[in-house]
Amino acid sequence: MAEKRSSGVEGAFVEEGSVAGGSFVPALRVPAVPGLFADEGGAKVFGNKCVSCGTPYFPKAADCHNPHCQASRMEDCAFSGKGVVWSYSVADFPPPPPHKYDKPFKPYVIGVIDMDNGLRMVGQMVDPLERVRIGAPVELVIDTLYHEDDKAYTSWKFKLV
Amino acid sequence: MREVSVLGVGVHRFGKTGDDVVGTKSVTELCRHAVQMALKDAGVSWGQIEAVAAASSRFSGGKGWGLNGNDVVEDIGSTGIPVYNLSAGCAAGGNAFNVGYALVAGGVYDIVLVVGGEVMPKGMIQTSGVEEATDPEFLRQRCVGMPGPSFWATLARRRMFDHGTTEEQYARVTVKARKCSVGNPFARFQKEIGINDVLASPYVSNPLRLFEICPVSNGAAAAVICSAAKARQFTGKPITVATSAVATLDFSDALPRGLAGPVPAGPSFHTEAKAAVMRAFEQAGVGPRDISFTELQDNTCYYELAFPEEWGLCEPGEAQTLLESGQTTPVGRMPINPSGGFVSFGEATTAMGVWQIAELTWQLRGQAGARQVPGAKVGLAQTNGLGGNATAAILKR
Numbered sequence: 424m425a426e427k428r429s430s431g432v433e434g435a436f437v438e439e440g441s442v443a444g445g446s447f448v449p450a451l452r453v454p455a456v457p458g459l460f461a462d463e464g465g466a467k468v469f470g471n472k473c474v475s476c477g478t479p480y481f482p483k484a485a486d487c488h489n490p491h492c493q494a495s496r497m498e499d500c501a502f503s504g505k506g507v508v509w510s511y512s513v514a515d516f517p518p519p520p521p522h523k524y525d526k527p528f529k530p531y532v533i534g535v536i537d538m539d540n541g542l543r544m545v546g547q548m549v550d551p552l553e554r555v556r557i558g559a560p561v562e563l564v565i566d567t568l569y570h571e572d573d574k575a576y577t578s579w580k581f582k583l584v
Numbered sequence: 585m586r587e588v589s590v591l592g593v594g595v596h597r598f599g600k601t602g603d604d605v606v607g608t609k610s611v612t613e614l615c616r617h618a619v620q621m622a623l624k625d626a627g628v629s630w631g632q633i634e635a636v637a638a639a640s641s642r643f644s645g646g647k648g649w650g651l652n653g654n655d656v657v658e659d660i661g662s663t664g665i666p667v668y669n670l671s672a673g674c675a676a677g678g679n680a681f682n683v684g685y686a687l688v689a690g691g692v693y694d695i696v697l698v699v700g701g702e703v704m705p706k707g708m709i710q711t712s713g714v715e716e717a718t719d720p721e722f723l724r725q726r727c728v729g730m731p732g733p734s735f736w737a738t739l740a741r742r743r744m745f746d747h748g749t750t751e752e753q754y755a756r757v758t759v760k761a762r763k764c765s766v767g768n769p770f771a772r773f774q775k776e777i778g779i780n781d782v783l784a785s786p787y788v789s790n791p792l793r794l795f796e797i798c799p800v801s802n803g804a805a806a807a808v809i810c811s812a813a814k815a816r817q818f819t820g821k822p823i824t825v826a827t828s829a830v831a832t833l834d835f836s837d838a839l840p841r842g843l844a845g846p847v848p849a850g851p852s853f854h855t856e857a858k859a860a861v862m863r864a865f866e867q868a869g870v871g872p873r874d875i876s877f878t879e880l881q882d883n884t885c886y887y888e889l890a891f892p893e894e895w896g897l898c899e900p901g902e903a904q905t906l907l908e909s910g911q912t913t914p915v916g917r918m919p920i921n922p923s924g925g926f927v928s929f930g931e932a933t934t935a936m937g938v939w940q941i942a943e944l945t946w947q948l949r950g951q952a953g954a955r956q957v958p959g960a961k962v963g964l965a966q967t968n969g970l971g972g973n974a975t976a977a978i979l980k981r
Contacts, residue, residue, distance in 0.1 A: 455726055455727050456717050456723060456726060456727055457717075458717075459717075459723070459727070470844070478846045479844075479846055480844070480846075481843055481844040482720070482723065482842075482843060488835055489835055489846075490835055509742070509847075510738045510739070510741045510742035510745070510839075511738065511741060512734045512735075512737030512738040512740075512741055512789050512790060512791075512792075513734070513737070513787065513789055513790035514729055514730070514731070514734050514789060515786070515787045515788055515789055515790060516708070516788060516789075518708065518725065518729040518730070518731040518734075519707060519708050519709070519710040519711075519725075519731060520710060520725075521710075521712055521715055521722055521725050521726045522725045522726060522729035522731075523726065524729065531729075533728060533729075533730050533734050533738065535738055535839065535840070537847045538847075541846055541847060542844040542845070542846065542847065543838075543839075543840055543844060543845050543846065543847045543849060544840070544843060544844040545724065545728050545730055545840055545843060545844070546727075546728055547728055547729070552790065557741070557742070557745045568727070578727040578728070579727070
């Protein structure tokens with residue numbers, strides 16, 4: 424992945440090495456959806472947790488969904504860290520809208536990850552299919568999803584460690 | 585609750601836009617064919633239909649509002665009857681049947697028409713129709729890009745890990761399904777296919793291949809249902825609706841439908857489908873081993889192996905052995921999708937739950953031809969749809 428530095432805009436980074444007009448210019452890195460995740464101080468996603476029963480949520484839930492929970496008490500939480508692959512598949516063909524991708528389409532692995540923080544999360548894997556196995560340890564990263572209007576739009580992904 | 589019967593059923597053969605079967609027919613034309621066939625089969629005139637329970641489509645007709653039942657009434661005759669348009673993603677047909685059943689069983693109406701039809705846009709189904717950050721399906725597709733086939737492929741991959749299922753075994757499900765479809769006049773595909781052809785088809789979402797995933801189809805289905813008392817005026821051998829059930833996703837579901845769920849999760853990968861089927865068993869007073877045959881939602885061949893195990897029709901991990909020994913064919917001891925299933929029909933999304941009722945009815949009447957399950961007495965039908973919707977129905981003779 425390209426080196427990045429903070430652009431000074433919250434949630435936005437500059438991606439080095441993008442080619443435009445034949446010369447290298449940094450592409451502004453912006454989240455594909457604002458407010459869901461960030462890269463500053465380590466990759467993290469913003470969710471919340473019910474402090475009564477311990478159930479984590481991403482994205483945030485207004486109330487605890489656990490039917491056995493006696494009292495919903497939600498507290499904001501930034502989730503990061505490591506996990507293991509529960510299962511995975513490949514998008515061998517481009518998904519329909521509202522997905523966006525750089526052309527020509529390159530197949531990518533989709534991981535379902537059991538995180539140490541208690542979330543079973545879906546996300547793209549940055550690694551090729553040949554290297555992915557059920558049970559393999561991974562970490563959360565923020566990486567480019569697609570480019571549009573000279574900007575690099577990012578999302579959370581998983582990377583084998 | 586009153587006993588409810590299926591009096592008549594109709595289906596427009598499934599096909600692909602532009603082919604010789606459905607050509608450029610509109611969803612209204614497809615529904616008209618299915619409804620008129622069902623009315624004729626029932627021996628009922630349009631004027632005798634007291635209400636319509638219709639599946640709402642987001643892809644065709646319904647004035648873009650899912651008013652598909654209103655389209656049917658406008659087309660066939662504006663008799664002023666009440667119309668119920670039911671939306672439940674791909675489970676909408678099953679949901680419409682459930683509401684029609686409840687209205688008759690509850691004594692609100694005596695004779696109700698249930699109908700569903702689709703003209704599908706080509707390609708993978710666009711699951712999110714909105715661009716709003718508050719919609720979990722939008723977030724999943726924009727930030728990850730996990731279309732239906734990749735959701736199914738994730739389940740299929742996990743099954744390979746849990747039960748040692750092989751890619752060849754998945755391919756064999758398609759071979760079996762397509763063999764069932766031979767001679768089924770309503771199936772889109774009616775030709776056998778060899779295992780090498782299946783294994784040579786490209787991955788749509790590894791480990792699932794093109795011929796292991798149902799395409800989208802155009803088609804329509806209709807059923808005339810009525811109280812058992814009323815049915816006796818029309819036929820000496822009505823098919824009985826033992827029950828109809830609907831359920832939604834449970835908190836314990838194992839595979840996140842949005843971006844994430846909590847771990848540890850429960851053992852079920854489709855709690856909505858399991859709950860609908862378990863509820864149906866309980867309401868009908870039958871057990872999984874009493875079922876003569878099952879029509880389940882095989883968007884991909886994975887489900888023909890996984891669902892019978894989740895519902896107790898066989899033991900966990902046993903379905904692939906039953907498949908390989910021929911026990912899931914129409915003449916086996918656990919027939920699954922004798923019609924050929926979604927893999928042979930393609931998915932005319934909201935028509936499927938009603939089409940299954942037609943298939944069950946023909947099987948239970950002994951009118952299923954080459955795909956007939958010998959001595960079929962009790963049939964189970966199941967659908968699931970986006971949003972965590974599922975339906976189940978049990979019909980008996």
